Amino acid sequence: MTPRTLWTYQKERFPLAKTAPLLAVFSSASIAVSAEMAGRPLPGPGAFLAGFVVALLLFFQMRVCDEWKDLDDDRRLRPDRPIPRGLISLRAVLTLGAASLPLAALAAWAWHPPVLWLLALVWVWLAAMTLEFGFPAWLKARPILYLVSHMAIMPLIDLLLTAMEWLPSGTPAPGLVLFLALSFVNGCVLEIGRKLWSPEAEIAGVDSYSALWGPGWAALVWSGCVVVSFALLMGVALVTGAFWITLTLGGAMALVCLASAASYARAPTPAAQKRMDTMAGLWVFACYALAGFAPLIVRLI
The missing domain is CATH 1.10.357.140 (UbiA prenyltransferase)
Structure with missing residues (x-):
């Protein structure tokens, strides 16, 4: 080694x-x-x-x-x-x-x-x-x-x-359960997003969500996870006082994710597969960045 x-x-x-x-x-x-x-x-x-x-x-x-x-x-x-x-x-x-x-x-x-x-x-x-x-x-x-x-x-x-x-x-904040739920759903966003493949990338015997449900339904499930994740993110933002900045930036990012999923569903090409994997990571990155740091930005401005 x-x-x-x-x-x-x-x-x-x-x-x-x-x-x-x-x-x-x-x-x-x-x-x-x-x-x-x-x-x-x-x-x-x-x-x-x-x-x-x-x-x-x-x-x-x-x-x-x-x-x-x-x-x-x-x-x-x-x-x-x-x-x-x-x-x-x-x-x-x-x-x-x-x-x-x-x-x-x-x-x-x-x-x-x-x-x-x-x-x-x-x-x-x-x-x-x-x-x-x-x-x-x-x-x-x-x-x-x-x-x-x-x-x-x-x-x-x-x-x-x-x-x-x-x-x-001493004790966790009562609203912390929203953030823990957000982590669970974001895990699903990452896991499903990395297994939305193009037909030519599918491997017999290897599980993927695109093979399990078909590209269209798999993209819909992934989109649903993004929507639930966004709702939980907004719940966190309500508690931390960063609602409007999170709604603006998070909402824009969610729309980009949904558009990417729709594009993949229409044409599950290798490029679309790569884009979905990237978007899953970017969405999770944006979620945590907004949840953790948007309240600090609000206080600064």
Whole structure:
């Protein structure tokens, strides 16, 4: 395992240039929203640093778990991926994942040791997900339940991140449930958006929502998730006092997303597939940026 090997692996399976900025906004917005909803001042920079490190390592651990869980399918159906083609061994990836566990625990402990209990809760759910809750065939035969059970980790991660702010202060803000629900729906936006493929990109035996429902219905479901996400975002904005700026900027972004989905439904080309994946990421990025930082902008202006 050389530095060049690791660089190639991260580019293909955990692209830091794309992932790190999204997780920086996700983690810092979670902490800021928690403070805004409770009417408390923002915590010190240590909370934001710890939140980013924990988020980055958790998402890497999720990737490592997927590598282990999907290895047989990858060998049969996606031999071009790094592990099946021999770029890097599964053992090396699992070693990196194991090494990241104490680093995440150290980051949480360094800020506020009781946060470790919530980190442990996320790890328990991640382990259950990796084992498909003990019923892999049954769960995979029920794609909606599969999606819901796996996306449930998103509000758990957000509960952990917001706890960087509220746990040292005592209790979470009552309205925080809106933000946790937003994280769940945004997880669905990302997951469905990355599996809206063009017909020529479909792989026999590999699940996608475009193959499951057809491009038109899959785009409609994705659009529905964006609409629900926008409604939850507006609920958060009502609590934080950033309603109008969120309505203007978030509404414009939602319309772009819906237009992209309509275009994909009409013509599910490779370009449209790539655009949907990009729009899913941009929508989630915009949601967290508006939820976390729009209240600060409102106060400045």
